[in-house]
Amino acid sequence: xxxxxxxxxxxxxxxxxxxxxxxxxxxxxxxxxxxxxxxxxxxxxxxxxxxxxxxxxxxxxxxxxxxxxxxxxxxxxxxxxxxxxxxxxxxxxxxxxxxxxxxxxxxxxxxxxxxxxxxxxxxxxxxxxxxxxxxxxxxxxxxx
Amino acid sequence: xxxxxxxxxxxxxxxxxxxxxxxxxxxxxxxxxxxxxxxxxxxxxxxxxxxxxxxxxxxxxxxxxxxxxxxxxxxxxxxxxxxxxxxxxxxxxxxxxxxxxxxxxxxxxxxxxxxxxxxxxxxxxxxxxxxxxxxxxxxxxxxx
Amino acid sequence: xxxxxxxxxxxxxxxxxxxxxxxxxxxxxxxxxxxxxxxxxxxxxxxxxxxxxxxxxxxxxxxxxxxxxxxxxxxxxxxxxxxxxxxxxxxxxxxxxxxxxxxxxxxxxxxxxxxxxxxxxxxxxxxxxxxxxxxxxxxxxxxx
Amino acid sequence: xxxxxxxxxxxxxxxxxxxxxxxxxxxxxxxxxxxxxxxxxxxxxxxxxxxxxxxxxxxxxxxxxxxxxxxxxxxxxxxxxxxxxxxxxxxxxxxxxxxxxxxxxxxxxxxxxxxxxxxxxxxxxxxxxxxxxxxxxxxxxxxx
Numbered sequence: 065x066x067x068x069x070x071x072x073x074x075x076x077x078x079x080x081x082x083x084x085x086x087x088x089x090x091x092x093x094x095x096x097x098x099x100x101x102x103x104x105x106x107x108x109x110x111x112x113x114x115x116x117x118x119x120x121x122x123x124x125x126x127x128x129x130x131x132x133x134x135x136x137x138x139x140x141x142x143x144x145x146x147x148x149x150x151x152x153x154x155x156x157x158x159x160x161x162x163x164x165x166x167x168x169x170x171x172x173x174x175x176x177x178x179x180x181x182x183x184x185x186x187x188x189x190x191x192x193x194x195x196x197x198x199x200x201x202x203x204x205x206x207x208x
Numbered sequence: 209x210x211x212x213x214x215x216x217x218x219x220x221x222x223x224x225x226x227x228x229x230x231x232x233x234x235x236x237x238x239x240x241x242x243x244x245x246x247x248x249x250x251x252x253x254x255x256x257x258x259x260x261x262x263x264x265x266x267x268x269x270x271x272x273x274x275x276x277x278x279x280x281x282x283x284x285x286x287x288x289x290x291x292x293x294x295x296x297x298x299x300x301x302x303x304x305x306x307x308x309x310x311x312x313x314x315x316x317x318x319x320x321x322x323x324x325x326x327x328x329x330x331x332x333x334x335x336x337x338x339x340x341x342x343x344x345x346x347x348x349x350x351x352x
Numbered sequence: 353x354x355x356x357x358x359x360x361x362x363x364x365x366x367x368x369x370x371x372x373x374x375x376x377x378x379x380x381x382x383x384x385x386x387x388x389x390x391x392x393x394x395x396x397x398x399x400x401x402x403x404x405x406x407x408x409x410x411x412x413x414x415x416x417x418x419x420x421x422x423x424x425x426x427x428x429x430x431x432x433x434x435x436x437x438x439x440x441x442x443x444x445x446x447x448x449x450x451x452x453x454x455x456x457x458x459x460x461x462x463x464x465x466x467x468x469x470x471x472x473x474x475x476x477x478x479x480x481x482x483x484x485x486x487x488x489x490x491x492x493x494x495x496x
Numbered sequence: 497x498x499x500x501x502x503x504x505x506x507x508x509x510x511x512x513x514x515x516x517x518x519x520x521x522x523x524x525x526x527x528x529x530x531x532x533x534x535x536x537x538x539x540x541x542x543x544x545x546x547x548x549x550x551x552x553x554x555x556x557x558x559x560x561x562x563x564x565x566x567x568x569x570x571x572x573x574x575x576x577x578x579x580x581x582x583x584x585x586x587x588x589x590x591x592x593x594x595x596x597x598x599x600x601x602x603x604x605x606x607x608x609x610x611x612x613x614x615x616x617x618x619x620x621x622x623x624x625x626x627x628x629x630x631x632x633x634x635x636x637x638x639x640x
Binding site for chain 1: 223231277
């Protein structure tokens with residue numbers, strides 16, 4: 065499942081080069097995840113209340129173009145279950161007008177309990193990310 | 209008690225005007241408090257472990273001059289107990305070289321337990337901020 | 353003129369107490385100003401392109417209640433011209449559901465050129481904030 | 497050349513999970529680069545004054561362990577010139593006491609002029625990162 069949101073660059077997110085400071089991309093990625101999970105029907109705040117946490121184990125960003133204060137950006141996020149107990153979110157950010165690339169990347173998340181220990185993904189989480197028990201022989205790519 | 213630290217402006221703290229973004233002052237104030245409490249002999253992390261928290265109830269900043277990336281700044285913090293259950297920290301930030309003013313202000317903190325409910329300051333906290341039982345009739349300003 | 357926006361607390365804006373970190377209030381205030389100016393018809397990015405800047409000279413925040421990750425907040429901003437060459441923005445943030453208070457405060461801004469030198473507010477700026485030439489002899493408080 | 501610094505986790509850098517928020521790693525990486533370049537004899541602020549900028553084109557972080565408010569961390573940074581016009585900085589962060597891993601990763605930087613256009617690295621920059629003319633035929637890995 066894909067989910068797209070629009071947002072604007074805050075002044076606080078710029079730096080003296082006049083574009084967004086590099087670490088802001090990871091904060092934006094988080095906003096994308098939050099809205100992706102809400103769109104999937106299970107807000108992350110609710111997930112944490114159920115005792116399931118998705119701490120980052122890896123993050124990657126490619127910086128592809130400038131984005132200035134107040135630019136309207138479009139961010140698309142897509143989540144997939146990887147391996148037995150990881151979630152990967154792929155993200156792409158472009159200028160809303162014109163589509164010029166800004167950044168893309170991904171985050172990889174462990175699935176843990178409140179104390180940070182890895183847990184097996186609960187069935188509802190696996191289901192959320194589109195994983196089904198080997199159902200139909202003709203299933204292709206499950207990731208969108 | 210006063211405590212002074214030196215620190216440098218991070219690139220992440222600048223904005224497109226080329227000086228520090230305004231909210232960074234409050235993050236710096238926090239660094240000042242942290243080192244003030246450590247110098248007083250009771251690191252804030254230890255205070256929280258004892259179940260005493262100092263959440264902000266008020267913050268005030270005056271912006272007095274520019275500070276650019278990598279500028280070396282000097283911050284002086286001073287804490288006082290105000291009223292029955294508040295701590296106030298006054299802060300001043302200047303350029304380390306030349307002393308040009310950068311920012312000054314204060315934060316006011318409630319004294320609470322882990323759940324956020326106000327508590328009476330424990331004796332060690334009152335003592336920390338220099339409050340003594342009505343000792344001498346000639347006590348004036350308690351703030352240093 | 354008043355302007356109200358809705359926004360959610362980002363995970364990056366929380367701290368280990370489980371509520372928003374204090375400096376985020378100033379970043380939110382900036383989002384409120386940005387949308388206030390856009391609603392007034394002159395986005396701040398456009399204002400800077402015209403060579404007019406509004407750097408902060410003062411900021412004040414009262415922290416009035418908790419706001420957690422993903423809480424939907426409602427922020428109302430109102431701008432007034434104060435004295436000859438200052439803009440003051442008053443801000444109030446409450447929980448969107450229920451209206452519980454979160455924070456309120458204000459920022460005071462100088463009006464400067466690109467190099468940071470104070471300038472007299474251009475007529476369009478004065479007009480923007482509702483200041484009229486000395487029209488009636490009985491004009492009192494201009495601030496609402 | 498390697499360079500190591502010590503720093504403490506700020507309260508503003510924590511999130512509601514009680515450890516540092518993920519994007520802070522990139523802000524710390526920047527502090528490491530700043531001190532690496534200063535130790536190499538050419539502070540980045542000076543480099544920008546010479547018209548040479550090192551904007552990020554890529555960033556990668558692996559999160560390896562917790563770090564809490566006020567934990568003392570040790571960060572080691574190492575820079576290398578890669579390809580014709582890129583600088584890569586490798587970073588490792590561990591707990592200062594005990595050496596438990598916290599994060600590691602790298603950033604890749606373009607070498608540009610003030611307007612963001614790639615330039616050939618000036619000789620002093622190539623020299624800074626230890627690149628020598630093809631000296632020995634048996635040179636293997638150039639990266640340390």
